[in-house]
Amino acid sequence: MTRKTSGYTWILGGLFALALGLRIGISLREWFVTDDFYFLAFIQSPRWDWYEVFLPTRNRLIAAYRPIGLETYFFAGFAAFGWNVFGYYLTGLTLQLLTAVCVFRIAKLEEYDTRVALAVAVIAACGGQSLIASYAVAEHNYLCSALCYAASVMWFLEYLKTDRARFQVLGSFALACGVLSNDACATMPALAFGVAFLRARTAPVVVTTSGWAARIEVLDIPGRLRQAVARTLPHFFIVFLYGLKNSRSTPSPSCDTPDAGPPGYASIFSQTMRTRPQAVSASSVSVSPSRW
Numbered sequence: 001m002t003r004k005t006s007g008y009t010w011i012l013g014g015l016f017a018l019a020l021g022l023r024i025g026i027s028l029r030e031w032f033v034t035d036d037f038y039f040l041a042f043i044q045s046p047r048w049d050w051y052e053v054f055l056p057t058r059n060r061l062i063a064a065y066r067p068i069g070l071e072t073y074f075f076a077g078f079a080a081f082g083w084n085v086f087g088y089y090l091t092g093l094t095l096q097l098l099t100a101v102c103v104f105r106i107a108k109l110e111e112y113d114t115r116v117a118l119a120v121a122v123i124a125a126c127g128g129q130s131l132i133a134s135y136a137v138a139e140h141n142y143l144c145s146a147l148c149y150a151a152s153v154m155w156f157l158e159y160l161k162t163d164r165a166r167f168q169v170l171g172s173f174a175l176a177c178g179v180l181s182n183d184a185c186a187t188m189p190a191l192a193f194g195v196a197f198l199r200a201r202t203a204p205v206v207v208t209t210s211g212w213a214a215r216i217e218v219l220d221i222p223g224r225l226r227q228a229v230a231r232t233l234p235h236f237f238i239v240f241l242y243g244l245k246n247s248r249s250t251p252s253p254s255c256d257t258p259d260a261g262p263p264g265y266a267s268i269f270s271q272t273m274r275t276r277p278q279a280v281s282a283s284s285v286s287v288s289p290s291r292w
Helices: 007-028 034-042 050-054 067-081 085-109 114-126 128-133 137-162 165-179 183-198 221-246 265-274
Strands: 204-209 212-217
Touching (some): 034 067, 067 085, 067 137, 085 114, 085 137, 137 165, 137 221, 165 221
8 A cells, every 4th residue: 555645744845845946046146255266276276286285295375184175176176167156066065965864874873763864864954054164165175074974974883783894994985085075074983982882792791699690791891992992993093194194284374365375366366256257257267377
């Protein structure tokens, strides 16, 4: 027998479609903001170097070491969309929806009711910080890190539940991408350690006293610690490597000055602030070939 869809479900679906339509409508009218122009110029700089992006050897004009969330994100976005900002905003929306899917799966792994899982997924997708970050492309590194954080936690819980190594590998990979998107993901191993400690399996023992036997589970703290360390060691190692490299990525003292960016940065910023977005073409804001 076919189950009839309730009116409550249709109402939720309608509200979601309305919110999505409004979001897309607003995105069609948006344009790049201040920090975006720096990266749009930087990725076109004649001194662009992937090695320097991920393993910088000299002072950086970018204060934050977020090679995936900033440089790679803008490089891929510009290759796909050019100066069409709507493509970037649509990508940001996709990241938010994927994060909500991961949060829903986490709630189900924790055996919450489906309605509760849907509620927390909606909160994850519509949270204030996520909505604010989505309307500045330079802030999309927060959306990237949120997705990686949620995916890393999701796969770690899958690993604890199934003991399948592939989930450990997937979770570690997501964490590596997360810390390279935003250092907020560096807290994930601490969360994973706490969960692994609480869910560590300890062997029950039989205690016999005066002719009766009792089967009890001993709280073996050293054993729990060993299990938690073994299960989270890859995560801590990833964060250790990130912190080691991040500590050596020294920003330039002049990184906050308007003219400190790559060639064309000041002209792109000033021109786009005076020009209607529809009138700005890729040729009119291309980067100067001068040495940076």
